[in-house]
Amino acid sequence: MRTRRSVRRPAPALAALLLAAALAVTGCSAQDDDGGSGSAADRGVAASRADDKAGSAEAAPEGAKSGAGAPAPPKVIASHIIRTASLTVQVKDVPKALEQARTGTENAGGYVGNETTTRDAEGRERTQVVLRVPVEKYDEVLAELEGTGKLLDRSAKAEDVTDQVVDVESRIKTQRASVARIRELMDRAxxxxxxxxxxxxxxxxxxxxxxxxxxxxxxKDRTSLATITLSLSETPVQKETKDDDPGFVDALAGGWNAFVTMLRWLAVAFGAVLPFAAVAALIVLLWVRVVRPRLPRRPAPAPATTALGPLPTARPAPEAARPRTPDEQD
Known part of the structure; x- marks a missing residue:
């Protein structure tokens, strides 16, 4: 019995010794963490960047974070859609139709953007205007604009940018938190x-x-306000006709038109050169009739002389011998 009691006594002492060793190891590791290398600013920036990465990971889709467990219930996210449309309408009075379009847009809570007005050779106007209307009133305003005249062309487009909106909002939240952390570190630096x-x-x-x-x-601006480009015209749109193969008459007419065009261009070229030719002719005439006669004439060259005297000048050759008449013989 005494031997068994002496064996069981060291157990509490051994447990106390192990507990003391564990506490000592924990204290040493804490001191090592506090005395690490690097300045406080570097550690703060590193911690801030780590938090940014964690925030970006939280902004990732739920499906990417979920593991092999049960999937999280889907979140209901409001859709963000950019709507644009283009209309071409033929009307009898462009200014009146334009004023009606402005009134309808302003009543819907929108505004008028860029506006361009042109007039053809016959005095008929053509106006192109950009309208920005709330998305809630988009279909209503579009139907009202189509009823101002005869609809010639229409095109509409819708682009879903919900993912971009959600991503930007998440990045803004993370970036604001990061800026706040940097400012806190600056206050303590x-x-x-x-x-x-x-x-x-x-x-x-x-x-x-x-x-x-x-x-x-x-x-936000592109998703909250739809863009409508409205073209108002007083001229009817001519339908394109399919051209047939040209015949002899068409070829003759085309050749005659080319010939007349060539003569016209030659006449234009002659008319362009004629003033210069007239001035040049006048200058030549003044030179010949007025300036040249008044110029001093050059003297005749003197005969060459030598030590023995002047050289003989060449005499004209005698006429060829011919028979004399009886009167010349007497």
């Missing part, structure tokens, strides 16, 4: 080098945040 590093990181993240906000505003 004590070294000038840490402040400079944090300021550079803050300016970069603020620039990214502003770019995301601008993109969000653009998507």
């Amino acid at each position: 004590g070294k000038l080098s840490d402040v400079v590093t944090l300021e550079g990181e803050l300016s970069t993240r603020q620039a990214d945040l502003e770019a995301l906000l601008a993109r969000q505003e653009s998507l």
Whole structure:
């Protein structure tokens, strides 16, 4: 009995010794973590970037985060669609139809954008105007514009940008949290080098945040207001006719038109050259009749002389011998 009791006594002492060793190891690891290398600013930036990556991971689709377990229930997300349309309408009075389109757009809560008006040689107007209307009133305004005259052409387009809107909103949320963390680190920074590093990181993240906000505003404007391009014209649209193969009369008419066109261009060229030719002829006439006679004439060249005297000049050759008449003989 004494031997059994002496064997069981060391068990509590051994358990206490193991507990003390575990506490010592835990304290050493905590001290190693607190005394790591690097400045406070570098550790803060690294932690902020790690949080950014975690936020991006949270912004990923639910299906990517879910593992082999049961899938999470789908979230109901409002759709964001960009709607655009183009209308070409023939009307009797373009200004009246344009005023009607403006009134309908303003009553629906929209506004008139760019406007272009032209007039052909016969005085008939053609106007193209861009209308921005709320998406809720899109179909109503479109139907009203079609009823202003005879519809000649219509095209509509719808683009779903829900994924882009959700992605931008998630990025903005993460970026704002990141900017707030950098500012907190700047408030607690004590070294000038840490402040400079944090300021550079803050300016970069603020620039990214502003770019995301601008993109969000653009998507909001395009999804909340539909764009309608309206063309109003007083001239009817001529249908294209299929041309037949040309015949002899068509070829003759085409050749005559080409000949007349060539003569016309020759006449134009002659008319363009005629003033220059007249001026040149006048200059030549003045030179011959007025200027040249008044110029001094060059003297005749003197005969060449030598030590023995002047050289004889060449005499004309005698006429050929011919028979004399009886009167010349006397």
